[in-house]
Amino acid sequence: MADEPDAGEVAAVLLASFSVLLRRVRQVPAAGELTMPERSALSHLERSGPTTSSALAREVQITAQAMGTTIGALHTRGLVERRPDPDDGRRAVLTVTDAGRQALRDKRNARTELIAQALTSGMFTPAELDQLAAAAALLERLARNI
Template sequence: MNDELGAPGPPGPPDTDRIAADLLAGFGLLARRVRQVPIKEGLSIPERSALSCLDRSGPTTAAELAREVQITAQAMGATLTALRDRGLVERRRDPDDGRRMVLSVTDAGQRALENKRNERTELLSGVLRGGAFSRTELEQLAAAAPLLERLAKHI
């Protein structure tokens, strides 16, 4: 029998502890490196995250948006103020409940989301184009992106 000869049997379940540790290590390093890139124009990571989430979810309140991206209401307030000051987000009274204010992405905000060209995105894109990754690896990274977003939403 193969088992007596030391041959591996069928693979066991994935080691989720190892996967989690590897993901955290990789995310941490990537986040630190990306944050080192100065932003001259474009959206910061929190601004892009808030704007993208607001675009996907549709008009919502600041508190609901903060819960969705899992940051404090105060941090979201500062981010939304910066986005409103730049004309990328607008506040309006909720048509169903006039006491609430809902936020939505403006046309300028849509254009900012469509314009993926900021220094940090260009840096990552340049690395991805630069030959450090094979075509297969690039396809794996592309397939992993929505999975990573889903992972973040379940935390």
């Protein structure tokens, strides 16, 4: 009877593999390339919905000044919109524009395409592709339970 896998070893191998994969796909260029801070702010704003610059800065754990610079660049490119806060006219509420959503989609599509090309490059057998497909559901379940 085979020994059960050590959960700590499996965790270490998974984390190392994910780190390499994420590092590689984050390097994929896309049209209208976003900087890492811009992509982070835009993604967070898309997920969490309209918010202020200072609240967004707290969420992504950067200074309000750094977020202001990032938001300024996104606003100049038409990727975010500023509207007066209905509760406090001194503040602005930020929302992602259609162009901002498209920029994020373009980046995600470029990443998906990169992975799809690697999967169809002949480096993986049909059985291995089936294993990766099955593992995807397990990885999603793992992510939900962390």
